[in-house]
Amino acid sequence: MIDLTARITRSTGLVGALAFLLFGASQVYGQVGEVVRPEFSLTVELPEIKNDTKNLLSQIDQHLQQKNWQDAIDTLNRLIGSHGDELIARGSDQVDLGSQYTYYVDLKSYLQRRIAEYSRQTPEFLAVYRQRVDPLAKQVLDQAKASRDPAQLAAAIDDYFLCSYTDEALLFLGDLLLEQARFNEARTAWERISPRFRTPDDPSGVLLAMPGQPMWVAVDGIDWSKHRNYIKQRLNENASSSPLVTIPNSNLDPASIWARLCLASWLEGAEDRARSELELLKQLYPDSQGYLGGRTTNYATFLARLIETSHGTLPGLSAKNWPTFAGDYSRNGHAKLVQAPGTYRPNWSVTLDAQVLSQSTGGSTIDDQNDQSSPLIAETEKALNSTFPIVQDRVVIVADEQRVRAFDLESGLAAFPTGGRVFDQTDLEYGAFYSAGRRVDFDFDSRRRGNMLSAMSIKFLHALGVPRFTSSTDGNMLVARVGTTAIGVPMFQAQFQEAADMVIFDMSKQGKIIARIPPVTELSGPWSFEGTAIIRGNRLYCGMTKSGVRDESAVACFDWTTSQMLWRKSLSITQPYGSGLVQEADFGHRSHNLLTLKDGVLYYNTNHGVIAALDAQRGETLWLTHYPRRALIPSTRLDLAHSLVQRNINPCVVTQGLVISMPLDCDRVFALDAATGQLVWQTVPGGIEPLHILGATGEDILVSGNQLFWIQLHSGKIRAEFPKEARSTRDRGFGRGTLVGDQVYWPTRDAVYRLNAHLSKTSQVVEAGSPVDLAQFGEEGGNLVVSGDYLIIASPSRMTVYSPASSDVLPPQAQESDTSSN
Structure with a gap:
């Protein structure tokens, strides 16, 4: 235990x-x-500011000191225009011995924050600046507000941030974003109006959060009767602790901002945050009135009535479809629980393309009969849970490197006539509406008899890491990465591989291909797609890698209707895993990095030392956080090297203003502030070894591996685990579970456990129903998806769809605990 x-x-x-x-x-x-430095390099190169940029920064300092404000403004504009995309460190956290997080923003944001702080201290400079820009700024901002286009308005605000009208523009922008349910962006817009909306410096140690963190955390549980006047004073005097770029001076009523923040929290389903912000509003601005809810009202009274009488919208709720990995692009999807079935029974199944890990030339280093000798979590080297189904309009879709297949959810029949040529459900081509042809990852001796190289006992595409297969939809559009998932393989092997393309299908036209986007053009160099793209409208967002002696990580955006790349933002350069972790030979590596999209912002876990947030429309870096990397020690045992990079499909989960991440090169789970990238909490290094982040409830983030863990969402405290002690390897997790309404389905090799997603009042795990006994059907666990009445399990070699065998009421103790936990 x-x-x-x-x-x-x-x-x-x-x-x-x-x-x-x-x-x-x-x-x-x-x-x-005393740790010996491993051969695998932990260094990360970032696109930081250059020497000529530093010289211009020095010139700005000199102009400001000499009060040459016009020259300072000219140099400032020149610097932003030519070097605004370069990154500059804005601080770091030494959160424990040897573990440091470093935070970066682009130079434009850094300069805006720095000049805003200078303007608070030197109003004369601000007056000169506004006299110069206000006439044009007002015209541009008015046009942007009239367009009601958040992207256009945000760009105008960034261009004229220090003008006299920016606070009104930010208020309007936040309201627009709230109308579109883009809660994180709305909160950030309102918090930029003044630094008083973030935790101030606290010399008396009264507040419960560090300076710059969200204010609701700092006052959640505070004794207002003792500290009301102190807190109000600190907020009014707060001038620089906010990590956001904030307005130098604003005359907007702060109560109107707190009311909006509270309303946004309630709408998002973050009830704890809403209650904390409501209490702040009651304590500091009890009599403030304004326009809210369609009428002029007392803010605190209106919001108290709203929160006490109804619930806000739960995040990530999905009615019927499961359109992408983890259910939605915030990677926090919750399937809808139509009924509480007593148990499930197999309905239909099809064969999947079973995957195994690359082996040493001398054979496996693992005893195939002994799962305990395998270092992998929730799978074994001969039983990999590689396939992640999605569901769109009662159609189940799976993909692998060579084909994309679709099946009717109820019957298991091929969804399209093009997939009906093969009627044997054990055939890999059954249900395939797209097939690229022969498989490229094979053994010469077993599949190329008679070839001149057949005597060679080698495997094509030696690649480090577990193969994973995902796909994504947006309306009728489906995107899949088709081709090899191996990146940076040796030149001899590379000539035989088929580079993975992003292929877009129109599912309303029986899976017709409508676009194919390759990662490489004649001018682009050796780029590869890292994982399946996000498809949203006519845009395609994806992670990319440029292979070489060192790998370059980037995020790219394509217009798939024209195959044109709209932008590509490079983030970091690091040593590739394949060449660094295996000593015996030259290996590539398998990459499956997925982006996260939430409220117009892309979040990217590179698995190479950095987490980044980018504006989805413009591709600008909003922030970048360099987290502490664990030492990845090279090994002669290939199975051990595989285990180091097993957690290779681990996108960020974004919920309630937090970015939850667990990179494969980091030995902890941590949460970052979605607006700033600053660390909020982390688990103790090496404390747990999860493989999947399943998603979040209002109270906890659920992560799983050999066990299932409940981690408190806003503190990082591990509140519970299931099971407390695994009696055998069959009791360990096997595959990826899923959140279903207020339940979590969690698979082992022989069963699927159905547990309450919410813990009891005493933080105990409560069963929501009897486990689904898979062993009795000769089936095993795997990656789970729930759609309507159906439970879908993609095991290592087959996908089985289960339907309810019966419905019954939850056990009395489960009912009682479930009610008390809510």
Whole structure:
């Protein structure tokens, strides 16, 4: 049994002492100072500011010191125009011994924040600047507001951020975004109006959060009767603690902003945050009135009535479809639980393209009969859970490197006539409406008899990491990455592989191909797609890698209707895993990185040392966080090297203003502020080894591997685990579970457990129904999807769809606990 008390560190000044309390000083110093530096490089190169940029920054400082404000403004505009995309560090957190997070923004944002702070101290400069830009700024902002286009308005605000009309424009922008249910963006727009909407400096140690963190966390549970006047004073005097670029001076009523923040929290389903913000509003601005809910009203009274009498919208709720990995592009989908079935029975099944890990030339290093010898989590090297189904309009879709297949959800018949030529459900071509031909990842000796190389016992495409197959939809449009998932393979092997393209299908026209986008053109160099793209409207967003001695990670945007690349933003350069982790030979690696899209912002876990947020419309870097990487020590055992990069399909989960991540090169789960990229919490390094982030409830983030864990969403405290102790390997997790209404379905090798997603009042795990016994049907666990009445399980070698065998009422103890937890 694992000790739950030893798994959380917070971004506070006391964190450095936590390691001493948990492990003892000598052991911690040994971990930091005595670890032998591995051959695999941990360095990450970023597009940081260059020397000529630094020279221009010095010139701005000189002009400001000498009060040559016109020259300062000219240099500022020149610097932003020519170097605005370069990154500059804006701070770092030493959250425990040897673990440092460093935060970056683009130079344009850095300069805006710096000049805004200078303007608060030197109003004369601000007056000169506004006299110069206000006439044009008003015209541009009025036109942008009249368009009601958030992207156009946001661009205008960035161009004229220090003008006299920016606060009104930000208020209007936030309202527009709220209308579109883009809650994170709306909150950020309102918080930029003044630094008072983030936690201020707190010399008395009264507040419960670090300066710059969201204010609701700082006052959640505070004793207002003792600290009301102090908190109000600190907020009114707060001038620079916000990490956001904020207006130098604004006359807007702060109560109107807090009312909007509270309303947005309620609409998003973040009820704890809404209640905390409502209490702040009651305590600091009890009599403030304004226009809300279609009439002029007292803010606190209106919102209190709203929160107490109804629930907001739950995040990520999906009625019937499962359009992408994790259910939606925020990677926090919840399937709708139509009924509470007593159990399920198999309805139909089809064969999947079973995958195995690349082996050493001398054969496997693992005893195939002994799962315990395998270092993999929730799968084994001979039983990989590689396939992740999606559901669109009662059609189940699966893909692999060579084909895309579709089946009717109820019957299992091929969804399209083009897939009806093969009637054997055990045939891999059954249901295939697209097939690229022969498979490229094969053994010469077993599949190329008679070839001149057949005597060679080698495997094509030696690649490090587990193959994964995903796809995504938007309306009738489906996108799949078709071709090899191996990147950076040796030249000899590369000549035989088929580079993966993004292929777009129109599902309303029986899967007709309407676009095919290759990663490489004659001028672009050796780029590859990292994973399946996000398709949204006519845009396609995807991670990309440029292979070489060092790999370059980037995010790209295409117009798939023309195959034109609209932008590509490079983020970092690092050593590729394939050449660094296997000593015996030259290996490529398999990459399946997925983007996350939430409220117009793309979040990217590169798995190479950085998490980044980008504006989806313009491709501008909003922030980039360099997290602490774990030492990946090269090994002669290929199976151990595979295990180091097993967690290779792990996009960020974005919910309630947090970005939850667990990169494969990091030994912890952590949460970043979605608006700034700053660390909110992290689990203790090495405390848990999860494989999947399943999603979030209002209280917890659920992660799974050999066990299922509940991690408190806003603190990082591990509140529960299931099972508490695995009696055998058959009790361990096997595949990816899913959130279904207020339940979580979690698979093992022999069963699917159905548990309440919400813990009881005493933080206990409660069963929501009897486990689904898969072993009795000769089936096994795998990756789960629930659509309507049907449970879909993609195991290593087959996909089986289950239908309810019966419906019954939850057990009395489950009913009682489920009610109390809500």
